[in-house]
Amino acid sequence: MSEQTTSQSSQGSYVEPAFERDTRYLSARITADGREGWPVEAGRYRLVVSRACPWANRSIIVRRLLGLEDALSMGVAGPTHDADSWTFDLDPGGVDPVLGIPRLKDAFEAAVPGYERGITVPAIVDISTGGVVTNDFAQITLDLSTEWTHFHRSGAPELYPQHLRAEIDEVAELVYREVNNGVYRAGFAGTQDAYEQAYEQLFARLDWLEQRLSEQRFLVGDTITEADVRLFTTLVRFDAVYHGHFKCNRQKLTEMPVLWAYARDLFQTPGFGDTIDFDHIKRHYYEVHLDINPTGVVPAGPDLANWATPHFREELGGAPFGEGTPPGPPPVDEQVPVAHNPALAER
Template sequence: MVDQGTYVEESYKRDTRYIPTRITADGRDGFPVEPGRYRLAVSRACPWAHRSTIVRRLLGLEPVLSMAVAGPTHDADSWTFDLDPGGVDPVLGIPRLKDAYEARPDGYKPGVTVPAIVDTTTGQVVTNDFPQITLDFSTQWTQFHREGAPDLYPEALRSEIDEVAELIYQDVNNGVYRCGFAGKQESYEKAYDRLFSRLDWLSERLSTQRYLVGDTITEADIRLFTTLVRFDAVYHGHFKCNRSKLSEMPVLWAYARDLFQTPGFGDTVNFEHIKSHYYEVHLDINPTGIVPKGPDPSGWLTAHGREELGGSPFGTGTPPGAVAEGEEVPPLTGSQPNAGA
C-alpha cells in the first residue's frame, strides 16, 4: 500500500520554507524571464497551484511558459506525473516532481510542493514560492503578456490588495487547513470560528462591490476563489468547515459563480481531481479513501446577478481566448462558461 503520509497535528502549522529565488525581467537572482526556458509544475487539485494556472491563463503566458500537470494524488514523498504517457513528464523527462527538487545543488529538504517552476535547461526547481510566483507573472513577465491582458496587481491598489490577500490567506486559505488538520477539539473550534468570522466579513465587503479591491479582478480575487471553489466539494465535509455550505452563503456564492463563469476561472477547475486528492490522500482524516459522488456542480453555471454592482472583470482589457490544446478540463453539466460581463 502506498504511504500517503499523515496530516493531522495537534495545532496545524503550515511549513512556509519556500525557495525564495525569483524569475525576473532583469535576472537579478540569476534567472531572467525567457520564453520557453521554464516549465510550471502544478496539480489541478491544489489550491495554491490553482492560483498560478489562473494567472498564467488570464495573462496569456501559455506560449512562453509550458505547464506540467501532476496527477491528483501523491505519496508521502512527491507529486507524480502519472497522467502522462508512461508516467513521465514529456518535457522534463521525470516521473516525480521530487526529481527536480533533488536536482538542486542546495539539497532542498522541505516537502515537494506545487506550484513549482523548473528550469528546463538544468532540470532543477527554481522556485516554489507560490505567493511570489503569481505576483511575478503580473509584474516581471509583462513583455510576454497577451494583448488585452488585465492588470491583476495595479500599482495604485497594491497596498490594499496585499492587506486583503493576507487576511484571506491567514483566515480562509490556510484557515480551512487549520480546521481539517486540527488534532484537538480546541484547535479546531478556534480555527472554525476564525474562518467563518472572516467569511462573514468578506460577505459584508462583497455585498456592495463586485470585486474585492477596485472594480476589476485582481490578485486578491484569485486567491479567494481557489478556496471558495473547493468549499462545498471538500472543505465543508472533509475538513469539517460545516457551519454553512458556500451555496448557503448568498453573497459569496454569487461572487464565486461570477468568477467561475469568467474565462480563466471555471475553465481551470477540475472537480474530479479536487475530490480525488483530498479524500484519497488524507487517509488519516478519511481512512476508507472513499470519494463522495456529490455535490452536483451544475449550480456553478447558474445566473449570479453580480453585474448589477458595476465593474467588469477585465476593465479595459479583454477575456483570454480558448483554453490551450491539451489543457482542457472536464466540462460541467451544461455549456462551458463564456465571457463574463
C-alpha cells in the same frame, strides 16, 4: 505536497494539536532584469502544477488570464501522490514530456541534492538544468503579473496594479490567514480547541467577506485582481471538499448568498472556471488525506452543475477585465474534461 505542515510525518499523519504550514520554499525569483540570476525568457521554464491544489490553481489562473501559455509551458501532475512526491501519472509512461522525469522530487533534487523539505506545487523548473527555481506560490503569481509583462497578451488584465497593491496585500493576508489556510487549520486540527478556534475565525472572516462583497463586485477596485484569484481557489473547493472533509460545516458556500454569487461570477469569467477539475480536487483530498478519510472513499456529490447558474453581480458595476479583454479558450491539450467539471457543459 500542497498540504505541507511542520507536524506531518513521512507517512502523512498529523500529530500536533494545531496545524502549521511549512513555508520554507525555494524562493529565487525570475525577473525581467535577471537580478537574481534567473531572467524571464520565453520557453526556458516549465510551470508544474496539480489541478487539485488550490495554491497551484492560482498560478494556472494567472497564467491563463495573462496569456502566458506560449512563453511558459505547463506540466500537470496527477491528483494523488504518496508521502514522497507528486507524480506525472497523467502523461504517457508516467513521465513529464518536457522535463523527462516521473516525479517532481527529481526536479527539487536537481536543484538541491538531498532536498529534504516538502515537494510542493506550483513549482517553476529551469528546463535546461532540470532544477526547480522556485516553489514560492505567493510570489510566483505576483511575478507573473509584474515581471513577465513583455509576454502578456494584448488586453491582459492588470492583476496587481501599483495604486492598489497596499490594499490587495492587506486583504490577501487576511484571506490567507483565516480562509485559504483557515480551512486547513480546521481540517487538520489535532484537538477540539484548535479546531473550534480555526472554525470560528474562518466563518468570522467569511461573514466579513459576505458584507464587503455585498457592496462591490470584486474584492479590491472594480476589476479582478490578485486578491480575487486567491479567494476564488478556496471558495471553488468549499462545498466539494472543505465543508465535509475539513469539517467547515456551519454553512455551505451555496448557503452564503453574496459569496456564492461572487464565486459564480468569477467561475463564469474566462480563465477561472475553465481551470477547475472537480474530479481531481475530490480525488486528491479524499484519497490522499487518509488520516481524515481512512477508507479513501470519494463522495459522489455535491451536484456541481449549479456553478453555471446566473449570478446577477453585473448590477454592482465594474467589469472583470476593465478596458481589457478576456482570454481566449484554453489550448486543446490544457482543457478540463467536461466530465470533470459539469458546469462547463452549461456555459
